[in-house]
Amino acid sequence: MQKLFDLSGLAASLLAHVTRVILGVIVLLVLYDVAARNLARPIAWSASAIEILLIYVAFLPMPALVRHKGHVCADFLRHALPDAARRGAEKLVCLLCIGICAYLGLVAFQLLLENLQSGDYDVRSFDVPRWTIYLPMVIGLWLSVIEFIRFLTGADSLYAIDARDIEGF
Numbered sequence: 001m002q003k004l005f006d007l008s009g010l011a012a013s014l015l016a017h018v019t020r021v022i023l024g025v026i027v028l029l030v031l032y033d034v035a036a037r038n039l040a041r042p043i044a045w046s047a048s049a050i051e052i053l054l055i056y057v058a059f060l061p062m063p064a065l066v067r068h069k070g071h072v073c074a075d076f077l078r079h080a081l082p083d084a085a086r087r088g089a090e091k092l093v094c095l096l097c098i099g100i101c102a103y104l105g106l107v108a109f110q111l112l113l114e115n116l117q118s119g120d121y122d123v124r125s126f127d128v129p130r131w132t133i134y135l136p137m138v139i140g141l142w143l144s145v146i147e148f149i150r151f152l153t154g155a156d157s158l159y160a161i162d163a164r165d166i167e168g169f
Contacts, residue, residue, distance in 0.1 A: 005155060008146040012063035015139070019061040022053050048124035055133060059140030066097075066147040073159065090159060094152040098145055105141030108134045 029046045036042040065071065078086055112134035120130040151158045 001153065002155070004146060005150045008063065008143055008150070009067055011143055012061075012067050012147065015060040015143070016064035019057055022056055022060070026050055026053050026057070045125040048126060048128075051124075052122075052128060052133065056136045059136040062140035063143035063147050066144045067150075069158065075159070078159065090157065091152060094148050094158060098148045098152065101141045101144045101148065105138055105145060108137035108141060112138055 029043070029050055033042050033046045078089055081089060112131045115130040115134065121127040122130045122133060150156060
């Protein structure tokens with residue numbers, strides 16, 4: 001199981017780095033688009049490309065955010081609980097997150113397969129195979145399931161913050 005968690009962490013880190021590159025591309029596209037509107041002819045496909053890339057930016061870093069506890073947490077209720085209830089609440093939150101990510105990952109996977117089989121395209125200013133829109137959802141959601149399982153098994157705590165976790169992201 002630890003080997004799976006290590007591979008998931010490696011994949012999460014790699015996807016976070018890919019996301020940084022995608023964000024850089026988005027910034028450059030927006031800068032060029034704004035400048036080109038005033039100086040030259042803008043790229044017709046930049047808005048469509050940015051829309052698609054934003055889906056990648058939303059889902060690819062998701063497992064790294066889970067691993068490094070980059071989530072928003074309202075701790076006031078959890079801190080009011082006794083230790084045993086606190087641990088139980090953490091397990092419940094992990095199970096809920098696993099269920100949600102697994103369900104959405106399954107739906108995204110089914111849509112990816114349907115679009116692969118049908119060969120559908122998303123028609124914008126350029127054609128994009130529709131399955132490529134669902135691919136980052138499948139990857140991000142299922143790797144997040146693995147990360148939440150890591151918390152559930154006690155390999156780490158969902159709420160314990162370590163400076164090394166923040167620094168590594």
